[in-house]
Amino acid sequence: MYRYHGRFVGQLFDDIESLVAGELIDTTTVLDRLNALSAANSTVIEQFWRATGFGYPIPDSAFKQSPPYLFSDQPPVREFHTSGTSGASRGRVAYSPRGLELMRMSILDNARRHVTSGMVKPPIIRFVPTCADAPTMVMAYGMEVIATELGDPELSEVVVGPQGVDYDRLATALDRVCVAGQPAVLIGGSTAFANVCEHFETRRRYFELPVGSRVVDAGGFKRQSSSLRVDTLRDALRRVFGFAEGHFVNLFGMTELASQLYDYADHPIGPLGERVKAGRPYVQIKVRDPHTMATIATGRGLLEVVDLCVLDRPAALLTGDLALAAPAGAAVIGRVVRNSARGCSLSLDALTAREEMHV
Numbered sequence: 001m002y003r004y005h006g007r008f009v010g011q012l013f014d015d016i017e018s019l020v021a022g023e024l025i026d027t028t029t030v031l032d033r034l035n036a037l038s039a040a041n042s043t044v045i046e047q048f049w050r051a052t053g054f055g056y057p058i059p060d061s062a063f064k065q066s067p068p069y070l071f072s073d074q075p076p077v078r079e080f081h082t083s084g085t086s087g088a089s090r091g092r093v094a095y096s097p098r099g100l101e102l103m104r105m106s107i108l109d110n111a112r113r114h115v116t117s118g119m120v121k122p123p124i125i126r127f128v129p130t131c132a133d134a135p136t137m138v139m140a141y142g143m144e145v146i147a148t149e150l151g152d153p154e155l156s157e158v159v160v161g162p163q164g165v166d167y168d169r170l171a172t173a174l175d176r177v178c179v180a181g182q183p184a185v186l187i188g189g190s191t192a193f194a195n196v197c198e199h200f201e202t203r204r205r206y207f208e209l210p211v212g213s214r215v216v217d218a219g220g221f222k223r224q225s226s227s228l229r230v231d232t233l234r235d236a237l238r239r240v241f242g243f244a245e246g247h248f249v250n251l252f253g254m255t256e257l258a259s260q261l262y263d264y265a266d267h268p269i270g271p272l273g274e275r276v277k278a279g280r281p282y283v284q285i286k287v288r289d290p291h292t293m294a295t296i297a298t299g300r301g302l303l304e305v306v307d308l309c310v311l312d313r314p315a316a317l318l319t320g321d322l323a324l325a326a327p328a329g330a331a332v333i334g335r336v337v338r339n340s341a342r343g344c345s346l347s348l349d350a351l352t353a354r355e356e357m358h359v
Contacts, residue, residue, distance in 0.1 A: 001040055001041055002036075002037050002040050002041055003071075003073050004071040004073050004074035004096060004098075005073070005074070008033075008037070009037065009098070009311075012030070012033050012034065012037065012311070013098045013102070013311065015030055016030060016102055016282065016308055016309060016311070017101075017102065017105065019281055019282050019308065020102070020105045020106055020109050020282050020309065021105075021109075025281075027281055027282070027284075027308060030308050031055070031306065031308060031315060031316075034308065034310075034311070034314070034315045035054060035055045035314070035315070037070060037311075038068075038070060038313070038314045038315075039054070041070040041071065041072075042068055042070060044066075044068065045058070045068055045314060055314075055316060056316070057304045057306075057314075057316035057317055057318035058313070058314045058316065058317055058318065059317075059318045059320065060091065060254070060256055060317060060318065060319055060320045061320065063082070063091035063092060063093060063255075063256055064089040064090070064091050065089060067091065067092045067093060067094070067313070068313045068314065069094045069312055069313060070311075070312055070313060071096050071312065074096050074097075076094035076095055076096060076312070077095060077096065077097050077100060078094070078095040078100050078141075079092055079093065079094045079095070079136060080092070080093050080095075080136050080137065080138040080141065080255045081093075081136040081137070081255065082254075082255045082256075091255060091256065093138075093255050093256055093313070094312060095312055096311065096312050098311055099258070099310070099311040099312040102258055102309040102310075102311055103142075103258035103259075103309060104145055105309070106258055106259040106260075106280075106282065106283070106307075106309040107142050107145050107146065107259075107260070108145065108146070108149060108150070109280070110251075110259065110260055110262060110280065111145075111146045111150055112150065113262075114216070114249050114251070114262040114263075115146055115150070115185055115187065115214075115216050115249075116146075116150045116151075116185065118212075119183060119185070119212070121150070121151060121152045121153075122150075122151060122152060122182065122183055122184055122185050122213075123151065123152045123155030123156050123157070123173075123176075123177050123180070123182055123184040123185070124143075124146065124147040124150070124151035124152070124156045124184070124185045124187060125156070125157050125159060125170070125173055125174070125177075125184060125185070125186045125187070126143050126144070126147055126156075126157070126158045126159065126160070126187055126188060127159060127160055127165065127186065127187065127188020127189060127192045127193065127196070128140045128143050128158070128160055128187075128188055128189070128192075129158065129160050129161070129162075130144065130158050131144050133161070133162065138253070138254075138255045139189070139218060139253065142253065142260070143187055143188075146187070147187075151185070152182065155173075155176055155177055155180060155182065155184070157169065157170075157173035159173060160188075160192075165192065165195070165196060165199075167196075167199060167200075170196070171205070174207050174209065174241075175207075177209060177210065177213075178207065178208065178209060178210065180210075181210050182210055183209070183210045183211065183212030183213045183214075184209055184210065184213045185213070185214055185215075185216060186213070186214075186215045186216070186241070187215075187216040187217075187218070188217065188218065189217065189218055189219045190217040190218065190219045190228070190233065190250065191219065191228070193215065193217050193233060193236075193237060194228055194233055194236070196240075197233070197236035197237060197239075197240045198236075200240045201236070201239065201240060205240075206239070206240055206241075206242075207240065207241050207242060208241075208242040209241050209242050209243065211244065212247070213241070213242075213243060213247065214243065214247040214248065214249070215234075215237055215241075215243055215247065215248050215249075216249050216250075216251060217233070217248070217249075217250050217251075218250070218251045218252070218253060218260075219252075227272055228272070229272045229273050230250070230268060230270075230272055230273035230274060230275070231268070231273050234248050246266065248266075249262055249263045250262070250263050250274075250275060250277075251263075252277055252332050254305075254317070254319060256313075256317050256319075257283075257305055257307050257310065257317060258307055258309040258310050258311075259279075259280070259282065259283035259305075259307045259309050260283075261277040261278070261279060261283065261285065261305070261329075261332075262277060262278075263275040263276070263277055264276045264277055264278035264328050264329050265328065269324055269326060269331050270324055270331040270332075270333040271333060272333070274324075274331040274332060274333050275331060276326045276328050276329045276330065276331050277329050277330060277331065277332060278328050278329035279305075279329065282307070282308040282309050283305065283306070283307045283308065283309065284305070284306045285303070285304070285305060285306075285323075285329050285330045286303075286304040286305075286306065287299075287300075287301040287302065287303060287304070287323045287324075287325035287330050288301050288302045288304055288318075289301050289302075290302050290336075296325050297325055297327070298325050298326065298327075299324070299325055300322065300323070300324055300325075300333075301322075301323060301325060302318060302319075302320075302321070302322070302323070302336065303318075303319045303320075303321040303322065303323035303330060303332060304316060304317065304318050304319065305317050305319055320335060320336050321333075321334065321335055321336065322334045322335065322336055
């Protein structure tokens, strides 16, 4: 067993921290050590890998019951929960202090490249609750980190409360940004933006945000009653807020991951216009054939994310999402349909046989 405060874990943390900071660190050896940590500190994971292969990605359903946490000698300092939309059980993910710090570093590195690139302390309008209101929502945490560390402290605003979007607060925040003439970032869930656009268009209320403003939307494009095309949403955002072409980016994140994936290029390849996402040295994308589980370079398959900023559980996650593999990365195009006999809330020790998934 590797102890949390021991030399092995300390050096591993230092190397991952250096990797996120841009230093040349061998990612293969980092992953090997992360896998060694998981096998040594969790009997269940070690048994799972005996059946599936060392380092085999952990299905996201493993976090519904008895979620893995590797440090019995270090109590978690933070726990995030999944939404529970894909089943009755909600997944839980625990973070040690070092694990949470790696997550913070990863969020900020990606945000500087994709959210606030070319901007200096922009107003950041968040379409998610505060951490105080939603302490177990990982999106609330991540967007609060971005707004606090990279945003304008005076003009940034949270426009979602216990009752949902506060449209009066949102309109006031947007008006302030327009008066200040400072390019802003609107960040939140894709479906939230669709609902906001529908609200304002119904009331014929439009804004002209300062040139250079951008939208960062998170999540997929499946609404409760219909599918939402990427370009349909972007057209609505242009009409309502005055965004220019090329000022949109979508991100993919999961409660079980510490890092996010952002659009790599603004070229639609998915059935709803989804763009290709690419990783960073510390977070990489794989797509697996749903029948053989072999890694594929092109075509449709199961999305795996290898996140080297994940310290407190195995780094490789079989997400349960469908993806289209492409040379630069992959487009995330929806969720898989799991075999109803196995369900979505299996514990890790019940996953020694591969789940049947239909693509």
